Amino acid sequence: MTLRYPDIFPKFVCTCSDCKDNCCKMGWDIEIDEDTLAYYRGLDSELGRRLCENIYEEDGCYYMSQPDGCPFLSEEGLCSVQQECGAEHISEICREHPRFYEWFGDYKEAGLGLCCEEVSRLVLTHERPMLFTEKQTDEAADDLEFDAELFAAVRTVRDRLIDIAQDRGFSVLQRLVVLSYCAEDIGDAVFDEDTERLKQLSGMLAIDGFRMEIVVHAQQNIKERRKVFGKAAELLRLFSVFGRMEYMGSLGGRFETDEKTAEKMLGAEAAFEAVYAGFQHELENVLVYFLYRYFIKCSRDLSACERLFSAVCMTLAVRGLFLREFAENGSLPSLERRIELVKEFSKEVEYDSDNMDIIYEEIQQNADIRDILCGLCM
Template sequence: MLRVPYYYPSFQCTGSACRDNCCIGWEIEIDQQSFARYRNLPGTMGERLRQSISEAGGPHFLLHGEQCPFLNQEHLCDLILFAGEEQLCQICRDHPRFFEWFGSFQEAGLGLCCEEAGRLLFAQREPIAFLELEQSLPGEQKEAPPPLLDILFQARNTAFHLAQERTLSIEERCALLLDFADQLQSALDLNSPDLIPKLCKQAEDPIQRAALLEQLKQEACWEQESVFQGMLSFYQGLEPDRQSWMKKLRQLSVALPELLKLQSAFLAACQERNHEYEHLLVYFLFRYFLKAVFDLEVLPKVKLAVCSFLLIYLCDLSTFSGTGTLTSDQRVGNAKDYSREIEYSPENLDAFYLKSWEEDCFSLDALFSLLFTHKTKG
C-alpha cells in the first residue's frame, strides 16, 4: 500500500520551462546499479558518460561550472534524449519525489525544492487529501511495521485535522499543534503510548480547544521581534547551499522591524490565499511526523512544521514589502528556497531538531507568544 497526496500522480517535470533547473547547482550522486550500467554502455554516449563521472567519495557527475554535464543548451537532458528516462540514475529518476518505508506500508510525496511541486501543492483551495494506491515502491522493506506506527498514524491524522480546522486562524492551529505535540512527547517520554488515543480525542474536542487557546493567549508574553530575530540568527548559523539565501536572511534581520509593521496590509492583500499556509503545514506534517516512530521525537517534527511556516511567511512578507503584492510564483519561490536550504540538507535538519530543544526562540513559550502577536484568518 502506497499513500500519497492527491496531486502526486499529476506531477510531470516541466523540463526546459523550469526557472530553477534541478540539474544546476546540485551534486548528482550515481547509484551503483546505474554506475555499472554507465561503465558498460557502448558507443559515443558511453564514452561521454565515463569521462563525466568521478569515483572520488562515491560515483557522481563532474559538474560543468554548476550544471550537470548532460544538461544541454535548451535545458534538456541529453541522456533522456538519447535513451529515455530509464537511462537516468536513481536520484534523477526520483527527484523531487521522496519516499518513506514503514514495513509494508509506504508513503511518497513531492519535495518543495521543486517549483512544479510547489505549484501543485498551492493550486487547490480545498484541504489536502491523500490517496492509497495498490502499489509498492522499489526496494520495499519486508520487516514488520514499527510497533508504534498505528498509534502515531492516528496522532498524525489528528494533527492533519488541527492544521485544516478553518474555523481557526493559522496561528491558532499552529499553537494547538504545538501543544498537542508536547503532550504526545510527554506520553512517549513516559513510555505510555496507550495515552495517545485519549490525547487525540481531547485535541479534536472544540470545547477543550477553545479553553486551551484562551489560556495560551493569556500566557503569551514574549516580544515578537525578539523571537523572530532569534530564529533568523539560528538559520544564519547553518551551512548555506547558496549565498543568496544567507543574503536574504541578513536582509530579513535588518528589515524586520519595518516588515512587522506591514503585516496588516500584507494579510489584507493575501487573505484569500491563507489556505496555502495550511497546505504548507500539512506538507511538513506528512513528510516528517511519522519519522518519530523511529526516534520517538515528535515535538521537534511539529516545531519544524510550524517554524517552516513562520520563516516562509516572513520571506513572503519581505517580498510583499518590495512590490506591494505577492504572486503565486513568488510564494512558490520562497517555499522552494527554504526547502532547498533546510529540507535538503541533512546536517541543517539535524541542527534544527537539536536546537529546537535548546534555543529560547524555539521554546513553546516563545512560539506561542510569536503566534499570538499577529493573526491571519483561516
C-alpha cells in the same frame, strides 16, 4: 504494499527546459545506482564512453561528476541521456527527484519535495484541503525493523495533526498555536513509546472545543508574556535561527534582521493579514507538507517534539519571508515570488541537514520555544 500519497502527487510533471531553476544545473552529487551503472558500462557508443569517464567512485558509491551542472544537459536544457537511451536508463535519483518515499514493512508513503519550483507551484495553488489516497501495489515489503504498534499510534496522531492544520474554522496562526501546545505532550508520549497515551491525546485533539480551549489559554498566557517580552524580540529570535545557517544563494539575507526591521514588519502585519486572507491555503499546505513528510519519522527516532516544533517554526519562517517583502514594498509579493521563496527555503533549509540541525538544536536547548512560537502567532 499499501502506498499512500497526497492528491497532488500524480499531477507532477517535470517542466524540463521551462524550469527557471533546473536541478540538473545545481552541481549536486548525483549518485548512480548499480543497475544504471551496469547499463552505462555496457554501452558500446560514444555516449557510453563519456558517461563512464564522468562517473567517479567514493566510499563504495558512484557519482556523476558535475561541478558546473550535469555534463549531459543539452543546450535546450534537456537530458541527452534520456533522449538517446530512454527515461528508464537515467539514474534512479534523476527519475524520481523531487519525489520522496518512506517504507514501513508493507506500508509506503510517497510525496513531492518543495525544493522543486513546479512542486511549490502545485502546493501553493492547491486551494482545497490536501487529501491523501491509498492504493495497493505489487512492491515487496521492506525488511527494516520498526515497532509496528508505535508506528500505528504515531500515524494516527499525525493524521490528527494534519486535520488540525487543515481546520479552517481557525486561522492558520491559531492552528499553529494548537500544534505548539500539544508538541511536548506528544513528544513525551512518543519518547516513552506510550501508545495508550498517544491514543488519548489523539482523541482529545479531535474535539473542536478542546482546540479552542488551547487557543484561549494561549492568548491569556501571551498577555502575561508581553509584560516581559515584546513581539519584536520573538521575531528577531526566530529569524536569528535561520540567519545562522549557511546558504548557497541570497535567501540568507532575507533573514538578516535588526530591531528596526522587525518593528516595521510587525507594523505592517495587520495589513498583511487582511491582504493575505484569501491565500491562507498556501501556508496551510506548507504546514501539511512538513507534518506529512517528517513527523512519521519519529516512530523510528522518537523525536516527535522536535519534528512538530520544526514544522511550526518553518511555516512561520515562510510567513515571515512573505511579511518582510510586504512590509518593504507595501504590497503582497506576487504568486511567482511566493513560489520562488518557498522553493528556495526548502532547497536551502529543508534539504540541508546541517541547517536542519540548527533548528533541532534550538528546539532542544530553548525551554520557552513553545511560548516564542505562540507569541509570533498572536
